[in-house]
Amino acid sequence: MILEVESAYEYATIIGALFRINKYVHPYFKKRPYVINLLFGSATIPDHFRNELKCKEISFVSGFDHGSYTVFFGHNYSHLWDSDVGIQESEVKGRVIHLLACQTGKELGVELVRKGAKAYFGYDENFRFWSHEDYADDVLNDPYADPFFKADSEIDRCLADGMATDQVHKEVVALFNDLIDEWTGVNDTIASRLNWDLIHFCSPTKDEKWGQKDAIIDDAIRVFMLLFQ
Amino acid sequence: MKKQKRIKIPKLQRTKPLFLIGGEFLTIDSIISKRLDGKKLAEELVKLPHEHKKKLVLERYRLTPKDDKLVEHVIGKGSFTIDDSIKEIENDTEHGKELIDIDIQFVTRLLRKMAEGEIE
Numbered sequence: 001m002i003l004e005v006e007s008a009y010e011y012a013t014i015i016g017a018l019f020r021i022n023k024y025v026h027p028y029f030k031k032r033p034y035v036i037n038l039l040f041g042s043a044t045i046p047d048h049f050r051n052e053l054k055c056k057e058i059s060f061v062s063g064f065d066h067g068s069y070t071v072f073f074g075h076n077y078s079h080l081w082d083s084d085v086g087i088q089e090s091e092v093k094g095r096v097i098h099l100l101a102c103q104t105g106k107e108l109g110v111e112l113v114r115k116g117a118k119a120y121f122g123y124d125e126n127f128r129f130w131s132h133e134d135y136a137d138d139v140l141n142d143p144y145a146d147p148f149f150k151a152d153s154e155i156d157r158c159l160a161d162g163m164a165t166d167q168v169h170k171e172v173v174a175l176f177n178d179l180i181d182e183w184t185g186v187n188d189t190i191a192s193r194l195n196w197d198l199i200h201f202c203s204p205t206k207d208e209k210w211g212q213k214d215a216i217i218d219d220a221i222r223v224f225m226l227l228f229q
Numbered sequence: 230m231k232k233q234k235r236i237k238i239p240k241l242q243r244t245k246p247l248f249l250i251g252g253e254f255l256t257i258d259s260i261i262s263k264r265l266d267g268k269k270l271a272e273e274l275v276k277l278p279h280e281h282k283k284k285l286v287l288e289r290y291r292l293t294p295k296d297d298k299l300v301e302h303v304i305g306k307g308s309f310t311i312d313d314s315i316k317e318i319e320n321d322t323e324h325g326k327e328l329i330d331i332d333i334q335f336v337t338r339l340l341r342k343m344a345e346g347e348i349e
Contacts, residue, residue, distance in 0.1 A: 102306075128331075
């Protein structure tokens with residue numbers, strides 16, 4: 001079972017949520033044997049988040065919103081996870097967590113793993129991306145924003161395919177590098193930000209403080225459905 | 230044997246400098262014609278004093294085509310056009326300093342790729 005958290009309360013988060021829900025993350029999960037609990041927009045508040053995390057079958061949390069070194073935010077900057085306040089073991093134990101949010105790798109990601117998460121993927125500095133106003137009404141076809149969400153969501157797609165975290169890391173780094181090379185030959189302003197995001201990408205392969213290199217999503221429903229397919 | 234990927238740099242981007250030496254900006258083409266070692270330049274680049282890096286990065290931004298509809302988003306920090314970024318760098322703000330780091334890291338990657346024969 002997957003918990004997908006998609007905030008969308010100002011322009012930057014709306015762009016990201018649109019890419020994740022309509023193009024790169026949600027449709028991919030839906031094609032696979034997972035039960036997906038989606039928290040979207042104004043539902044991404046602490047009460048709902050806590051309630052969802054009580055569900056023991058959740059093996060993977062994939063979230064998108066603002067972040068800081070210690071906080072993963074929800075709707076209107078409410079605090080979903082805050083390592084200064086404390087992380088409940090029961091909310092993270094045995095789970096793989098991917099946060100597309102600025103800076104959370106620095107402290108929060110480490111704390112999630114310390115409290116029992118099997119792995120954390122994210123960024124230890126600001127996650128940057130570009131968009132073009134000509135595509136404001138057609139965000140999914142914005143060629144300047146697309147590579148950033150395509151690269152990050154490779155984490156979700158690889159995990160959903162059952163890859164171990166070390167292999168996920170390799171696939172994500174390879175895709176980032178391909179996109180940086182591609183954009184270096186087109187527009188180096190885009191390429192330089194992809195390069196920055198790659199440098200600040202965090203995974204168990206980069207450092208064990210972000211978890212185990214051989215972790216996979218332990219999803220009983222997925223395994224059951226694969227066995228009887 | 231794996232075929233080496235080569236990146237073709239467009240004409241406009243070739244005018245952007247990759248290094249600053251004795252007040253002179255070096256572009257891809259001048260580095261190639263002077264037969265300078267990209268790997269060594271990359272090592273030297275990261276050691277340059279802040280003011281030199283700032284001068285180099287500002288020149289690169291000034292040579293970037295203006296498109297006020299192209300906006301950079303830093304989740305939690307705001308949105309910035311190329312002109313906004315130039316002001317941040319000129320004013321030595323924290324964001325401006327991060328923008329210098331971003332560009333220096335990218336140019337370092339480019340210089341290394343030049344040394345490996347991946348740039349044409």
